[in-house]
Amino acid sequence: MVQPEPPKSLAKVKHIILILSGKGGVGKSSVTTQTALTLVNKGFNVGVLDIDLTGPSLPRMFGVEEKQVHQSVAGWVPVSVYNNNNNTDEKKRGNLSLMSLGFLLGNRNNSVVWRGPKKTAMIRQFLKDVVWNGGSNNVPLDYLLIDTPPGTSDEHIAIAEELRYAQPIDGAIIVTTPQQVATADVRKEINFCKKVNFDILGIVENMSGFICPHCAECTNIFSSGGGKLLSEQLDLTYLGNIPIDPKFVELIELQDNDHDKKLIDLYDDSELKPIMND
Ligand code: ADP
Numbered sequence: 635m636v637q638p639e640p641p642k643s644l645a646k647v648k649h650i651i652l653i654l655s656g657k658g659g660v661g662k663s664s665v666t667t668q669t670a671l672t673l674v675n676k677g678f679n680v681g682v683l684d685i686d687l688t689g690p691s692l693p694r695m696f697g698v699e700e701k702q703v704h705q706s707v708a709g710w711v712p713v714s715v716y717n718n719n720n721n722t723d724e725k726k727r728g729n730l731s732l733m734s735l736g737f738l739l740g741n742r743n744n745s746v747v748w749r750g751p752k753k754t755a756m757i758r759q760f761l762k763d764v765v766w767n768g769g770s771n772n773v774p775l776d777y778l779l780i781d782t783p784p785g786t787s788d789e790h791i792a793i794a795e796e797l798r799y800a801q802p803i804d805g806a807i808i809v810t811t812p813q814q815v816a817t818a819d820v821r822k823e824i825n826f827c828k829k830v831n832f833d834i835l836g837i838v839e840n841m842s843g844f845i846c847p848h849c850a851e852c853t854n855i856f857s858s859g860g861g862k863l864l865s866e867q868l869d870l871t872y873l874g875n876i877p878i879d880p881k882f883v884e885l886i887e888l889q890d891n892d893h894d895k896k897l898i899d900l901y902d903d904s905e906l907k908p909i910m911n912d
Contacts, residue, residue, distance in 0.1 A: 643709060643764050646774035647681070650797065651835065652806040654827070656819025658689070658784040661840035662809045665876065666781040667695045669807070671897055674716060674728045678776035681712060681766045684734035685757050685793065686783045687748065693736040695886050697897065703737045709763035713737060728776065733764045750788040757792040785819075786826040794830035805833030807873065811841045812860040820864060836871030837861050844878040 644650065653669070655662040666682060673680045684692040693699040693713070701713045712733040718726075735756065748756075766775045783789050797803045806827055810820045820837070827834050839861025843854045865872035885897055 643762055643766055644778070644797075647766060647778045648774065648776050650778045650780065650803045652780045652782055652793065652832065653809060654782055654790075654806050654823050655784050655809040656817075656821075656823045660784075660809055660811045661876070662686075662784065663691045663695060663781055664882065665807070665809045665838055665840055666779050667692065667897075668876065668882070670730060670777075670779055673777050674730045677726045677728050679728040679773055680730050681764075681775045681778045682715075682730070682732045682734075683760060683764070683778060683780045684732065684736065685760060685789050686781055687735050687753055687756065687789060688783055690734045690736035690739070692732055692734050692781060696730075696732055697886075698732060699736070701737070703733065706765060709765045711765050729773070731766070733760060735760075753788045754792040757789055758796055761793075761796045786822065790826065791830075794832065798831075803832070805835045807835050808837045808870075809840050810837060810861045810864065812839055812854070812875075817860045817864045821868075824868060824870070834870055836873035837865045838873045839875040841878050842875035847880060 653662050653666045663684075663686065666684075670680045670682050682692060682696075684690045686692075693701075696715045698713050698715055703713055704711045710733065712731040714729070715732050716727070716730040718729050766778060767773065780793065782793065806823075808820055808823055808827075810817050824834060826832075839859075842861070845851070846853065861875065862872050864870075
């Protein structure tokens with residue numbers, strides 16, 4: 635049998651990482667955003683592909699909801715979230731670009747009610763037709779982070795089929811919250827990864843306590859330690875925990891002109907290092 639070629643648009647991407655979660659609202663898109671910003675601050679060129687077709691939230695999180703993707707001869711040009719060429723600081727940061735169905739929907743309140751084959755076709759197109767060149771300087775991406783819908787759906791299967799032959803696919807980061815109920819859903823995600831032969835890079839526990847902005851004391855609003863426990867039980871790497879961060883929420887809601895710069899600065903000294911082993 636002839637093996638399909640890997641999508642050409644991904645051929646030069648150094649690392650491809652999926653962000654998965656068992657259910658919605660646990661902070662998968664937030665973790666994608668924060669990981670992308672941390673990597674950009676470390677000087678890497680990062681692309682983010684939002685294939686959460688039922689609720690594409692990344693354009694809003696990155697503050698680029700009003701921007702548009704362009705169609706070039708080579709394919710879709712993703713939206714530039716942060717371009718190092720415009721950077722006036724000394725610091726060597728990378729570029730950040732985003733492709734999301736949200737840009738094609740026109741209105742934030744529109745949602746996609748598509749059957750499986752149409753979703754699959756759209757994801758194939760996203761994987762094949764986006765020109766990931768790491769910003770205007772035509773540098774290949776160091777990292778492509780793919781934000782997926784919750785659970786395991788048509789979108790995941792399409793990604794698994796399409797990326798099976800891509801070079802290289804590093805694996806998946808699984809996001810959970812501390813409660814046992816969330817970790818139960820994560821097990822399904824882990825089984826899916828095993829079935830489709832995706833490596834699991836590890837588990838991140840999000841919303842792991844709230845750090846009081848006044849006294850810096852951490853309060854475990856939910857029970858704690860579910861992510862760590864699960865990783866021990868399943869012999870997976872525990873990548874760490876992310877507390878609820880009011881500054882992050884504030885910036886997302888603010889949507890002002892300096893959004894990109896402020897977000898980038900917020901993660902400048904981030905200790906989020908799930909995937910830093912280049
Ligand atoms: P998912 O992608 O899993 O559906 P989101 O990333 O959209 O979840 O998060 C749901 C909501 O919770 C968003 O409004 C987001 O801003 C907020 N949120 C998630 N993680 C954090 C965090 N660590 N600190 C503050 N707010 C968060």
